[in-house]
Amino acid sequence: MAAPGLRPGLGRLFEMPAALGRVRRAYSTSQAFAEVLRLPKKQLTKLVFPLQELERHLVPDSKHEFHLKIFDPSLEDIARAESIFTATAQNRIEYLSSAERLDHAPALPRPEVCFIGRSNVGKSSLIKALFSLAPDVEVRVSKKPGHTKKMNFFKVGKYFTLVDMPGYGYRAPEDFVDMVETYLKERKNLMRTFLLVDSVVGIQKTDNIAVEMCEEFALPYVMVLTKIDKSSKGHLLKQVLQIQKFVDTKTQGCFPQLFPVSAVTYSGIHLLRCFIADITGNLKTHGFQFS
Ligand code: GDP
Numbered sequence: 001m002a003a004p005g006l007r008p009g010l011g012r013l014f015e016m017p018a019a020l021g022r023v024r025r026a027y028s029t030s031q032a033f034a035e036v037l038r039l040p041k042k043q044l045t046k047l048v049f050p051l052q053e054l055e056r057h058l059v060p061d062s063k064h065e066f067h068l069k070i071f072d073p074s075l076e077d078i079a080r081a082e083s084i085f086t087a088t089a090q091n092r093i094e095y096l097s098s099a100e101r102l103d104h105a106p107a108l109p110r111p112e113v114c115f116i117g118r119s120n121v122g123k124s125s126l127i128k129a130l131f132s133l134a135p136d137v138e139v140r141v142s143k144k145p146g147h148t149k150k151m152n153f154f155k156v157g158k159y160f161t162l163v164d165m166p167g168y169g170y171r172a173p174e175d176f177v178d179m180v181e182t183y184l185k186e187r188k189n190l191m192r193t194f195l196l197v198d199s200v201v202g203i204q205k206t207d208n209i210a211v212e213m214c215e216e217f218a219l220p221y222v223m224v225l226t227k228i229d230k231s232s233k234g235h236l237l238k239q240v241l242q243i244q245k246f247v248d249t250k251t252q253g254c255f256p257q258l259f260p261v262s263a264v265t266y267s268g269i270h271l272l273r274c275f276i277a278d279i280t281g282n283l284k285t286h287g288f289q290f291s
Helices: 008-013 016-027 031-037 041-048 050-055 060-065 075-084 123-130 173-186 205-216 233-250 269-279
Strands: 093-099 112-116 151-156 160-164 190-198 221-226
Touching (some): 031 041, 031 075, 041 269, 050 233, 060 233, 075 269, 112 123, 123 160, 123 269, 151 173, 221 233
Antiparallel strands (some): 093 151
């Protein structure tokens, strides 16, 4: 039972000791996540549910503007996802190969998710943060002008493949379109595209190219807001509200709930791992799927 008078989401955090007991028995939570679960409530919310933490600062009338409860996993679900992202002898997480074109891409049976975003949005940093429980994974960065940018494929155990797409630049967005279009349009096992937007500056003209592409191909995609540690709370809230409005009014295929993250503080990383585990069908056995 949630403590009386608390919103259900926050009340859930008061159940932590019991939840933690269950988590430890059932899923042998990683040590890192066990430490997260020991954090004081406010810090835990900020780290694991950053949108929920931001919502506290909205005036009551506009609270409905964040779609917080569409993906609202329990701490046990998040712990399960952590184990999927933890490299072990049985759960190999590794870089597989790179490709410049779809016909060079490895033929992989598992569900796939891909990450796209303009150069400097924080894509490599985010992927490194997602793979922090697999420290041997090398996230390759190819930023030198003139160097061919490639799609990089990473295997996450028997669960799914994560694809790091080339960043699209300010000067040559058409290169990105050529390289990525076929992949997005034709990759059969692509389950979800994660479109990264810098939370400091919001949606830029070049981001619209990726949005339009996802919309045109009717892809299910998700907006991830990077670098949330960089702004003041006021500025971040303003940006998040603007982006939320954009998603609500200008998109069809975008998942309505935003995923704010920081690769520096790790805020939002656990929730994003859980969402990826869910949409690739790997939390199914738990009896739910949100999306
Ligand atoms: P990419 O070009 O999209 O792969 O971007 P990078 O991951 O290389 O990040 C671009 C710059 O933003 C680098 O200087 C990173 O250190 C910085 N950066 C990336 N993510 C974050 C973040 O979450 N917080 C902060 N403060 N800086 C970040």
